[in-house]
Amino acid sequence: MNESEFLAGYDPRVYPAVAVTVDVVALTIRGGGLRVLLIRRGEQPHAGLWALPGGFIRPGEDLPQAAARELAEETGLSNLGDRVHIEQLASYGTPDRDPRMRVVSISYLAFAPDLPDPLAGTDAADAAWQPVDKLPELAFDHDRILAHGLERARGKLEYTPLATAFAGETFTISELRGVYETVWGVPLHAGNFHRKILSVPGFVESTGETTESGGVRGGPRAKLYRAGDARLLHPALLRPAREEQIR
Amino acid sequence: MNESEFLAGYDPRVYPAVAVTVDVVALTIRGGGLRVLLIRRGEQPHAGLWALPGGFIRPGEDLPQAAARELAEETGLSNLGDRVHIEQLASYGTPDRDPRMRVVSISYLAFAPDLPDPLAGTDAADAAWQPVDKLPELAFDHDRILAHGLERARGKLEYTPLATAFAGETFTISELRGVYETVWGVPLHAGNFHRKILSVPGFVESTGETTESGGVRGGPRAKLYRAGDARLLHPALLRPAREEQIR
DNA sequence: ACAATAGTGTCTATTAGACAATATGCG
DNA sequence: CGCATATTGTCTAATAGACACTATTGT
Numbered sequence: 001m002n003e004s005e006f007l008a009g010y011d012p013r014v015y016p017a018v019a020v021t022v023d024v025v026a027l028t029i030r031g032g033g034l035r036v037l038l039i040r041r042g043e044q045p046h047a048g049l050w051a052l053p054g055g056f057i058r059p060g061e062d063l064p065q066a067a068a069r070e071l072a073e074e075t076g077l078s079n080l081g082d083r084v085h086i087e088q089l090a091s092y093g094t095p096d097r098d099p100r101m102r103v104v105s106i107s108y109l110a111f112a113p114d115l116p117d118p119l120a121g122t123d124a125a126d127a128a129w130q131p132v133d134k135l136p137e138l139a140f141d142h143d144r145i146l147a148h149g150l151e152r153a154r155g156k157l158e159y160t161p162l163a164t165a166f167a168g169e170t171f172t173i174s175e176l177r178g179v180y181e182t183v184w185g186v187p188l189h190a191g192n193f194h195r196k197i198l199s200v201p202g203f204v205e206s207t208g209e210t211t212e213s214g215g216v217r218g219g220p221r222a223k224l225y226r227a228g229d230a231r232l233l234h235p236a237l238l239r240p241a242r243e244e245q246i247r
Numbered sequence: 248m249n250e251s252e253f254l255a256g257y258d259p260r261v262y263p264a265v266a267v268t269v270d271v272v273a274l275t276i277r278g279g280g281l282r283v284l285l286i287r288r289g290e291q292p293h294a295g296l297w298a299l300p301g302g303f304i305r306p307g308e309d310l311p312q313a314a315a316r317e318l319a320e321e322t323g324l325s326n327l328g329d330r331v332h333i334e335q336l337a338s339y340g341t342p343d344r345d346p347r348m349r350v351v352s353i354s355y356l357a358f359a360p361d362l363p364d365p366l367a368g369t370d371a372a373d374a375a376w377q378p379v380d381k382l383p384e385l386a387f388d389h390d391r392i393l394a395h396g397l398e399r400a401r402g403k404l405e406y407t408p409l410a411t412a413f414a415g416e417t418f419t420i421s422e423l424r425g426v427y428e429t430v431w432g433v434p435l436h437a438g439n440f441h442r443k444i445l446s447v448p449g450f451v452e453s454t455g456e457t458t459e460s461g462g463v464r465g466g467p468r469a470k471l472y473r474a475g476d477a478r479l480l481h482p483a484l485l486r487p488a489r490e491e492q493i494r
Numbered sequence: 495a496c497a498a499t500a501g502t503g504t505c506t507a508t509t510a511g512a513c514a515a516t517a518t519g520c521g
Numbered sequence: 522c523g524c525a526t527a528t529t530g531t532c533t534a535a536t537a538g539a540c541a542c543t544a545t546t547g548t
C-alpha cells in the first residue's frame with residue numbers, strides 16, 4: 001500500500017464530498033387502491049418529474065427524524081407523529097444515481113391511514129397520493145426504491161400487525177381484510193379471514209363497540225377493534241402460495 | 248423559511264462533511280458455534296477494541312462492492328467472491344456514533360462456510376472469528392449492528408435457503424440441521440427435519456453421491472445434496488414458537 | 495456386540511381453506 | 522321483500538411434531 005492508498009483508505013476528507021439524503025416511501029390506502037406519496041420536483045435535476053419526498057440530512061439530526069421531517073415538510077402534512085408508522089427500508093449508493101454528486105440515500109417506509117391531501121411543500125411544485133399501479137416516470141432511481149418498499153410492505157403484512165397502521169384508530173375486521181386485499185392484490189375469504197384474525201393473540205382487541213350503522217349496501221353492524229399489543233403475528237397470515245415467486 | 252434555512256435545505260455543501268462507511272457482519276459456523284468476524288482496531292478512536300470490519304467508501308465504488316472489499320481487505324481473505332453470500336442489513340446515522348465526525352454507516356450481512364483464519368489486515372492489529380455468545384466489548388455502536396445482524400440471520404433461515412450458505416458446496420441433511428440448530432440455538436428433531444427439508448421444493452437437490460464414510464461415532468453414509476434453485480422456502484421452516492418474542 | 499446416526503413409517507393434534515348456515519340491516 | 526354483509530359452524534386435506542422402527546457403519 002502506497003501513501004495515496006493509505007490516505008484514501010484512512011482519511012475521508014481527501015474524497016469528493018458524499019451527500020446523504022433520506023427518501024420516504026409513504027403508503028396509504030385511498031379510493032380502493034394502494035397509493036404512494038409523490039412530489040413533483042420544482043428544481044433540477046429532474047425538474048418536473050415526480051419523486052419520493054426526501055432531502056439532505058441536517059447536522060445533528062438522526063436519520064428517522066430526518067425522514068419524518070421530510071415527510072411533513074414536503075407535503076404540508078404536519079402533526080403526523082403518532083398516526084404514521086415509519087421504519088427504515090434500505091440504502092442506495094450507486095455512484096451515478098444522482099448527476100450532481102455522490103449521493104447515498106437512506107430510504108424509509110411509512111404506513112399511514114387515509115390522510116388529507118398533501119400540500120405542495122417548499123421545494124415541490126406539486127404533491128399527491130398516486131396509485132401504485134398507474135405511476136408516472138420517477139426521478140433518480142426512485143422506481144427501484146418504491147418497488148422495494150412495496151415488496152417489503154407486502155411481506156410485512158404477513159408476520160407483523162402492520163395492516164392496522166393503514167386503518168384508523170378503530171376498525172372492523174372487514175376493513176382490515178380490505179387492507180390485506182388491497183396491498184396483496186388478491187381477494188380473501190371473509191369467513192376464514194375473520195376467524196384467523198381473532199385467533200392470532202394480540203393482533204386486535206375488541207373495543208366493545210360496533211359501527212353506527214350497517215354497510216352502505218346492508219348487513220349487520222360490525223364489531224369494532226383496535227390494534228393489539230403483538231409485535232409479531234404468530235401464527236403468521238400467509239399469502240396464497242405464489243409458485244412463480246419462489247425461484 | 249429564511250435564507251439560512253433555505254440554504255440548509257437545499258445545498259448540502261454548506262454542511263460539515265458527512266462520511267459514509269460500510270461495516271460488515273460476517274457470520275460463519277465454527278467449533279460448533281456461530282461466530283462473527285471481528286478485527287481489533289489499530290488506530291483511534293477505540294484503538295484496541297474489537298470492531299466489525301469496515302471502512303470508508305471510495306469514489307466511484309458501489310456499496311456492495313465496498314462491503315466485499317472491506318471484508319477481503321481487512322482480513323487477508325481474498326477470492327471469497329463466490330463462496331460468500333452478502334446482503335444489505337441496515338444503516339446507522341445517529342449523530343454522535345463516531346466521535347470524529349458525522350458518520351453514516353451502511354451495514355452488510357455476510358454468510359460464509361467455514362473459512363480459513365483471517366489475517367490481520369492493513370489497519371487491523373488482529374482479526375478473528377469470535378463466538379457470538381462470548382463477545383468482547385465492541386467499538387462504536389457495533390454491538391447494536393451485530394445484534395441486528397443476528398436477528399436478521401435467524402429470521403432469514405426460516406423463509407430463505409440461506410442456511411446452505413453456511414455449508415460447503417455439498418452437504419448432508421444432518422449438516423444442514425446443524426446449521427439451523429446452531430443459528431437458532433435450539434435442538435431440532437432429526438427425523439422430522441429430514442422429511443421437511445426434502446419436502447420443500449427447490450431447497451436442496453441430490454448429488455447422487457454419499458459421504459465417504461459414516462459419522463465419527465458410526466452410522467450409515469449420508470446422501471449428499473447441493474443448494475437448489477429456490478429463492479424462498481415454501482412452506483417455510485418455522486422456529487418453535489417463541490411466546491416471549493411476540494409482544 | 496454395541497452405540498450412533500440416516501432415513502422412513504405412523505399416529506395425532508392443529509391448521510388452512512372450502513363451503514354452508516344464520517342473523518342483521520339497508521334499499 | 523330481497524340482497525349484501527357479519528359472524529359462526531362444519532367438514533376435509535395438509536401439515537407439524539411426537540414417537541418408533543430399520544438399516545448401516547465406526548469403535
